[in-house]
Structures are given as structure tokens and as C-alpha cells.
Amino acid sequence: MSITALELSGITKRFGSFTANNDVSLTVRKGTIHAIAGENGAGKSTLSNIIYGLVQPDAGTLSIDNKPCRLTSPREAIKAGIGMVHQHFMLSGNLSVLENILLGDERQGLLSPFRRSRAREVIAGIAERHGMPLDPDAMIENLSVGEEQRVEILKLLYRNAQLLLLDEPTAVLAPSETRKLFTALRSLRDEGRTIILITHKLDEVLNIADNVSIMRKGKLIATLSCDKTSKEELARLMVGRDVVLQADNPPHTPGAPRLELRNLSMQTGNKRQRLEKLSLTIRTGEIYGIAGVEGNGQSELLQLLWGMPPADAHITGSAQLEGKELLGLQPRDIAGLGVSNVPEDRHRHAAIGQFSIENNMLLGRHREKAFARGSGFNRKAREQLLHDITTHYDLRTGGSTNQAFLSLSGGNQQKIIAGRELGRPDLRLLLLGQPTRGVDIGAIELIHNKILEARQAGVAILLVSTELEEIITLSTRIGCIYKGSIRHEFSPEEVQEGRMAPAKFSESIGMHIT
Amino acid sequence: MHKPLPRIVTPAAAITVGLLLSTLLIIAAGRDPLAMYAKIASMTFGSSYGTGQVIFRTTTLVLAGLAVAIPFRAKLFNIGGEGQVLAGAFTAAVTAAFLPSWTPAPAAVTIAVLAGALAGSAMALSAGLLKVRYGVNEVISTIMLNFIIQGFSSYMLTNHLALPSTAHTPDIVDTAIIPALWKHSPANYSVLIAAGAAIAGYILLFRTRFGYEMRASGLNPQAAAHAGIDTGLHTLTAMAAGGAAAGLVAANIVLGYRHCFESGLTAGIGFTGIAVALLSKAHPLWVLPSALLFGAMEYGGLSINAYVPKEIFMMMQAVIIIMVLVMQKK
Numbered sequence: 001m002s003i004t005a006l007e008l009s010g011i012t013k014r015f016g017s018f019t020a021n022n023d024v025s026l027t028v029r030k031g032t033i034h035a036i037a038g039e040n041g042a043g044k045s046t047l048s049n050i051i052y053g054l055v056q057p058d059a060g061t062l063s064i065d066n067k068p069c070r071l072t073s074p075r076e077a078i079k080a081g082i083g084m085v086h087q088h089f090m091l092s093g094n095l096s097v098l099e100n101i102l103l104g105d106e107r108q109g110l111l112s113p114f115r116r117s118r119a120r121e122v123i124a125g126i127a128e129r130h131g132m133p134l135d136p137d138a139m140i141e142n143l144s145v146g147e148e149q150r151v152e153i154l155k156l157l158y159r160n161a162q163l164l165l166l167d168e169p170t171a172v173l174a175p176s177e178t179r180k181l182f183t184a185l186r187s188l189r190d191e192g193r194t195i196i197l198i199t200h201k202l203d204e205v206l207n208i209a210d211n212v213s214i215m216r217k218g219k220l221i222a223t224l225s226c227d228k229t230s231k232e233e234l235a236r237l238m239v240g241r242d243v244v245l246q247a248d249n250p251p252h253t254p255g256a257p258r259l260e261l262r263n264l265s266m267q268t269g270n271k272r273q274r275l276e277k278l279s280l281t282i283r284t285g286e287i288y289g290i291a292g293v294e295g296n297g298q299s300e301l302l303q304l305l306w307g308m309p310p311a312d313a314h315i316t317g318s319a320q321l322e323g324k325e326l327l328g329l330q331p332r333d334i335a336g337l338g339v340s341n342v343p344e345d346r347h348r349h350a351a352i353g354q355f356s357i358e359n360n361m362l363l364g365r366h367r368e369k370a371f372a373r374g375s376g377f378n379r380k381a382r383e384q385l386l387h388d389i390t391t392h393y394d395l396r397t398g399g400s401t402n403q404a405f406l407s408l409s410g411g412n413q414q415k416i417i418a419g420r421e422l423g424r425p426d427l428r429l430l431l432l433g434q435p436t437r438g439v440d441i442g443a444i445e446l447i448h449n450k451i452l453e454a455r456q457a458g459v460a461i462l463l464v465s466t467e468l469e470e471i472i473t474l475s476t477r478i479g480c481i482y483k484g485s486i487r488h489e490f491s492p493e494e495v496q497e498g499r500m501a502p503a504k505f506s507e508s509i510g511m512h513i514t
Numbered sequence: 515m516h517k518p519l520p521r522i523v524t525p526a527a528a529i530t531v532g533l534l535l536s537t538l539l540i541i542a543a544g545r546d547p548l549a550m551y552a553k554i555a556s557m558t559f560g561s562s563y564g565t566g567q568v569i570f571r572t573t574t575l576v577l578a579g580l581a582v583a584i585p586f587r588a589k590l591f592n593i594g595g596e597g598q599v600l601a602g603a604f605t606a607a608v609t610a611a612f613l614p615s616w617t618p619a620p621a622a623v624t625i626a627v628l629a630g631a632l633a634g635s636a637m638a639l640s641a642g643l644l645k646v647r648y649g650v651n652e653v654i655s656t657i658m659l660n661f662i663i664q665g666f667s668s669y670m671l672t673n674h675l676a677l678p679s680t681a682h683t684p685d686i687v688d689t690a691i692i693p694a695l696w697k698h699s700p701a702n703y704s705v706l707i708a709a710g711a712a713i714a715g716y717i718l719l720f721r722t723r724f725g726y727e728m729r730a731s732g733l734n735p736q737a738a739a740h741a742g743i744d745t746g747l748h749t750l751t752a753m754a755a756g757g758a759a760a761g762l763v764a765a766n767i768v769l770g771y772r773h774c775f776e777s778g779l780t781a782g783i784g785f786t787g788i789a790v791a792l793l794s795k796a797h798p799l800w801v802l803p804s805a806l807l808f809g810a811m812e813y814g815g816l817s818i819n820a821y822v823p824k825e826i827f828m829m830m831q832a833v834i835i836i837m838v839l840v841m842q843k844k
Contacts, residue, residue: 308740332742343740352734363730364741366723375722 039440083156289475411443566699578787594656596784602761606630607775634761702770715798
């Protein structure tokens with residue numbers, strides 16, 4: 001059975017002089033899960049926006065169920081049976097699940113009677129069938145990220161979408177939620193629906209997809225069947241060269257304790273206990289990895305150590321950097337002690353989108369004496385910094401360094417942040433929050449190597465990541481965080497051993513974080 | 515991926531649209547637009563009195579424009595230029611009127627100018643404090659402060675300060691007068707203060723580390739805070755600097771022109787300042803040509819009031835601003 005659900009031929013889309021999609025042809029068979037993989041900036045998002053009618057191609061044709069069509073808006077795409085789950089959800093927080101699903105439904109006339117109970121039954125039925133349990137009357141603002149995503153999918157199913165486009169659906173999910181999502185997607189496929197999965201995580205591609213198309217620099221390089229390929233082959237196709245997936249991790253030789261956290265507790269205004277007597281020690285020249293499902297206190301720990309706890313937080317315990325208490329200090333004082341921070345949320349906390357690349361390289365380091373000249377900046381020192389980060393981090397800015405930070409791909413953005421923070425003079429402690437989230441493979445490889453270099457140079461590093469693979473690859477020791485405290489700690493020997501058999505090690509870490 | 519347009523394009527297109535509209539209105543009013551524009555040209559830059567009027571108005575608008583532009587860079591919308599100009603003018607006039615007549619000229623001018631700047635600054639700073647301390651939106655607080663200073667100055671004028679059977683304060687001491695640029699011209703040497711303020715604003719914002727922090731706070735306060743920048747401090751200084759610029763208008767209007775305070779002396783200046791700042795895209799140096807344009811339109815409209823209603827030019831100003839905003843959104 002090979003009915004074509006979607007066929008693209010010769011799709012080309014240019015933005016100014018930049019070609020986002022170059023002669024892309026693709027056939028997606030009905031009842032399959034088809035992954036589109038590629039690095040950031042490879043043109044995946046443009047392609048999915050074209051399929052969803054958000055962007056019109058300059059050339060090429062699109063046909064659905066073998067019928068050629070032109071989609072000029074998402075409204076038409078929905079009519080044609082295409083639904084999309086965006087990376088950032090489009091839900092109204094102050095409405096219930098049911099209301100969000102019904103919102104904007106074509107079948108609902110403005111003045112026709114509102115059959116709430118009927119809709120509730122239909123939705124409950126769909127949810128049940130595909131293993132996506134949800135309370136239809138829960139308010140969106142009280143849902144977890146995974147549940148919100150379920151609402152988005154149910155919204156599409158309620159509108160009877162036959163082709164589902166998911167843009168990086170697992171970027172925001174914990175491992176357990178990812179498993180549930182995949183179960184639901186398989187069930188949808190078995191029902192005859194078609195799913196297009198946009199992603200850059202190759203493990204997921206191999207895990208769930210039937211076929212995979214690889215994009216690079218706007219071109220569709222290859223379409224392969226997932227049982228006839230390997231992660232290495234996909235990575236090579238994506239990046240265009242051989243990639244070392246596992247960063248080479250030299251032996252760890254931790255030194256004296258540098259950061260000591262003792263019985264850290266934090267309670268926020270609504271009596272929520274965010275951290276509960278958390279204790280850990282990080283030594284010089286070691287990477288302490290914190291593994292855990294998002295929302296178990298990792299963000300709060302990073303905020304606290306960077307001097308930015310929520311205003312209404314009640315904090316007890318101590319956090320000492322070489323005997324100096326960090327709690328109560330401001331970020332600029334903490335930075336002054338030789339601490340660097342790569343915040344979890346790049347866009348909101350780490351950079352200023354409208355500022356130039358150069359200005360972002362200075363952000364937070366602009367007080368350093370080396371950059372000062374009178375009340376202004378020393379231009380030579382700034383240019384040196386720009387040059388250093390650009391070359392050492394292989395920045396691809398397409399020429400102008402005056403362009404806005406926002407216009408760069410995620411990988412290049414994160415390289416700038418990493419370059420800035422790792423380059424702090426006399427660096428003693430490095431706080432890393434999701435250092436490679438939303439970053440392509442090539443950039444991950446580079447950033448991982450730079451982190452390991454810093455460790456070799458004797459920096460103490462705290463690594464918070466929801467990617468177990470990243471934690472296992474980099475860490476000297478691993479602490480499993482659960483409900484605000486370290487529930488279990490893996491010793492350097494155990495981690496070293498675990499690195500040999502990552503899949504099995506992931507499982508045993510998983511036991512301690514759920 | 516779009517190349518940004520050169521920054522002159524938006525204002526130029528906006529002005530063109532404004533001109534077209536006013537041309538239509540002049541035709542509708544039954545006049546020949548070309549003749550009217552020729553008349554405006556000869557009445558403004560064609561005569562020394564007209565030139566003086568335009569420079570005088572431009573001086574005021576540069577300062578009123580800076581009052582909005584500088585806070586705008588810290589993401590603060592200072593609607594209170596009106597009240598800050600009034601506070602500055604009132605304070606400078608009263609201070610200069612009560613100075614002993616033997617005060618030497620440099621001292622008298624300096625004291626009066628500083629008094630005006632401080633009064634404007636204090637007005638704006640209180641809105642900044644309300645924002646930093648209590649989270650009160652500066653748009654609301656500056657509008658309220660406008661009412662407060664209007665009420666206060668008008669009460670003080672009518673009940674305590676006005677000369678008997680007049681509606682103005684006593685004249686300022688002679689030594690506090692800022693001399694005219696040439697005889698019978700309203701334009702005076704405070705035009706240098708305005709130009710200096712624009713340059714100082716530019717240097718502060720774009721050439722110092724302080725300004726780097728201020729712009730960072732305005733563009734992304736959370737990221738700025740993570741970078742160890744005290745965003746509250748920048749809210750306060752941006753408001754204080756903007757208010758001081760508004761207060762400096764007193765130098766031009768009171769010390770350089772009217773030599774006393776009367777009710778309605780500064781009416782509308784703060785609001786035109788908003789328009790000037792928007793057209794300049796909140797860039798202190800672009801405030802200069804922007805203010806010149808509005809100054810010329812204001813006096814140009816007035817000069818042909820006998821033939822076509824000056825309200826046409828008011829409409830033109832508003833059309834230009836709306837066009838700028840429309841085109842910035844793309």
C-alpha cells in the first residue's frame with residue numbers, strides 16, 4: 001500500500017539573497033511517520049511553513065492525496081486536512097482544555113447552539129484511543145508542557161487532520177513524556193494518519209520514523225528508510241562531514257573542592273518547595289552533571305547560584321565558592337568572583353536580540369577593565385574579542401558582524417554565548433543551563449569540546465541538562481535531582497563505566513529521576 | 515533576512531505622504547498649493563524674522579524631543595514632557611525673578627537654567643521612582659503628574675505670584691536674560707544649549723558603557739539583569755535625563771524670549787515633542803532635523819493662516835507620525 005499523502009516537487013523559496021529552500025522534492029506516503037532532519041538553518045522550518053500555507057513558495061508545486069493544490073493560508077491547509085503543532089504552543093492560558101480545542105472551529109457557527117457535551121465526548125474518545133489522557137475541564141495554565149502538547153494534537157484531531165506536522169515536538173519534553181508522545185504518534189499512524197516530524201535529534205528519528213529526509217543548506221540531500229541507515233550516516237549527511245557523536249572525554253582528575261552547597265532550601269510565595277536541603281560539592285577540574293526531569297528544581301538552583309532567585313523566595317542553607325558565601329550577592333558581584341553563567345533560556349536571559357553580535361559578546365563582561373577606555377569602550381579590545389570568538393568558535397555570520405544577534409541560527413547564537421562565558425578571565429566556576437538546547441549537531445560537538453577544555457584547565461563546572469546523553473557524555477559525577485534534592489549520586493568510577501554502555505546507564509539514571 | 519532600509523527612507527516617505535495630503539487640503543480650501551508653499555518658504559527662511567521664529571521653535575522642540583527620545587531607549591514612554599516643560603519654565607521664571615539684581619550674568623543664567631532643568635528632572639524622576647518602587651506604569655504617572663503641575667502652577671500664579679491685574683509673573687532680572695541671536699529675533703543663544711543637549715544625549719547613549727547598559731535594559735530587561743546590570747538605576751537615570759531636557763526648554767522660552775511666566779506659555783510643547791521623538795526614531799542626533807521640520811511646519815502654518823487654516827498643518831504633523839509608525843511595523 002503506497003498512497004501518496006503529500007508530494008512536493010521543485011519547491012524553491014528565497015528570502016532576499018538567501019535561498020531557504022532550493023528545489024526540494026519530497027514524497028510522503030500515507031500512514032507513515034516521515035522525519036525531516038537537518039541542522040538549524042537548513043530550511044526545515046521554511047519547508048514546514050510552506051506545507052502549512054504560512055509561506056508561499058517562489059517555485060514548485062504541492063499536491064495532497066495526489067490532488068495538486070495551492071495553500072495560501074493555514075486556514076486552507078486545515079481545510080485540506082493538514083494540521084501543525086508549533087514549537088511554541090498557541091493556546092489561551094485562561095481557557096479550559098475543551099474551550100481551547102473548540103476555539104476557532106469551523107463547524108461552530110457564531111450563533112449556532114454550543115454542543116459542549118457532544119464535543120466533550122468526541123474529544124474524550126479520541127484521547128482515549130491514542131493514549132493521551134486529559135481532563136477536558138482543566139485550565140491550560142495548570143497543565144504541564146507535555147499535556148499542553150497533547151491539547152495541541154487533540155485540537156488537530158478534532159478538526160480531523162489527516163496529515164500532522166510536528167515542529168521539534170520533543171524539545172520541551174522530559175524523557176518519560178517523549179515516550180508517551182511517541183506511543184500516541186504510533187497509534188495515530190496505525191490508524192492511517194500521516195505524520196511529518198521536524199527534528200534534529202537523530203536518536204528520535206531512528207526510534208520512531210519510518211522514513212527520513214535530510215536537509216542541508218536548503219537542499220534535500222537524501223530520503224532514506226529508517227531501518228536501512230545508521231545514526232552516523234544521518235549525521236554525516238546532515239553536517240556534510242564526519243561527526244564525532246561522542247565527544248572524546250579524557251580522564252578526570254578532580255582537585256580541591258571549589259563550590260560547596262549545604263542544605264539549600266528554597267520556598268516560593270505559594271508555599272511551593274522548589275529546593276529541599278540540596279547538598280553537593282564540585283571540585284576543580286570536574287563537571288558535575290545534574291540529571292532530572294524539567295521542573296524538579298534545576299532552574300531554581302541555577303537562578304539561586306547566579307544571584308537571581310524569585311523575589312518572593314525564602315531561602316536557607318549555604319552556597320560557598322572557595323569559602324565565600326554566594327547567597328545574597330548580585331549577579332555582577334558573583335561574576336566578579338570568576339563565575340560564568342550560560343542561562344537556560346537563551347532568548348530571554350542570555351542575549352539581547354536586537355543588539356549586534358559584537359555587543360552581545362560583551363554583555364555581562366562589559367565591566368571588565370580590559371574593555372574600558374574612559375567612560376566608553378576600548379575599540380581594539382572589542383575587536384579582539386570579536387575576532388577571538390569568531391575564529392575559536394567557528395562562527396558563521398555570513399559576513400557582517402554588525403547584524404543583529406537575532407538573525408543568526410540557534411547554533412551560532414549559542415556559540416557566541418558560550419564563547420563569551422567560557423572566555424571570562426580567571427574563570428573559576430561555570431554554570432551551564434541546557435548549554436546545547438536547540439543547537440545543531442556541529443555546534444554541539446564544538447561546544448562540548450570547549451566545555452571539556454575548560455574542565456581540563458581546572459574550572460569547576462555545574463551542568464544542568466534534560467538531555468541524558470549530554471550529561472553522560474560530559475560529566476565526571478552525576479547527581480539525580482528529584483523534587484528539589486539530589487536523590488542519588490553516581491561516582492566518577494560509575495560514570496566512567498556508564499559511558500561505555502550509555503543506553504543501559506540512561507536507564508539506571510532514569511530510575512532515580514522519576 | 516530582509517536588508518534593513520536606510521534609516522532616512524521611512525521619515526522621507528512619511529513626510530512625502532504628509533505633503534501630498536496637505537496639498538489636497540489646500541486645494542480643498544480653494545488655494546493654489548504651490549503658491550502657498552512658496553509663501554511659506556518666503557515667510558520662514560526667506561526673512562530674518564521668519565528664520566528666527568523657526569530657530570526659536572526648533573530649539574524648543576529639540577529639547578522636548580530629547581525628553582521623549584532618551585527615556586524611549588530605556589523602553590520608557592515619557593508622556594509627561596508637557597508637565598516637565600511647564601515645571602521647568604515656572605521654576606526658572608520664579609527663580610530668575612527673585613534673584614537679586616546684582617547677580618552677575620553668567621551666574622544668573624546658570625542658576626536659572628539649572629533650576630529649570632532640575633525641576634523638569636524631578637518631575638520625571640518621580641515617575642521613575644513610582645515605576646521602580648511600586649511598578650506604576652510611567653505613561654499613567656506622567657499624565658497624572660502633568661495635571662498636578664498644571665494645577666499647582668496655575669494656583670500659584672493666580673493667587674500668589676502674578677503681578678496685580680495681570681496674568682504673568684514679574685519679569686526676570688536683566689542679568690538672567692539669554693541674549694537674542696540678532697535684533698528683533700525670538701531665536702536666542704539657548705539654541706546652543708539644545709544642540710549641546712542632543713550631542714550629549716548621543717554620547718551618553720551610544721558612546722559610553724553607561725549608555726550601553728541603558729539600551730540593554732530597554733531592549734531586554736531580563737537579559738540585562740542576568741548580565742548584572744541594575745535596570746532600576748537605568749529607569750531612573752533615563753527619566754531624570756529626559757526630564758532635565760524638558761526643563762531646559764525654560765532657557766529658550768523664559769530666559770531667551772518671554773522673560774516671565776504666564777499661563778499657557780508652554781502649552782502643547784510636550785506633545786509635539788513626542789512627535790519629534792517618534793520621527794527621529796528616538797535617536798538624539800536625528801532629533802535635530804526632526805525638530806527643525808516640525809518647527810518649520812509650525813511657524814509655516816501660522817504664517818499663512820490668513821489664507822488657509824493652520825489646522826491643516828496640525829493634521830499634516832499627525833499624518834507624518836502615523837505614517838512613521840505604520841512603516842516601522844512594515
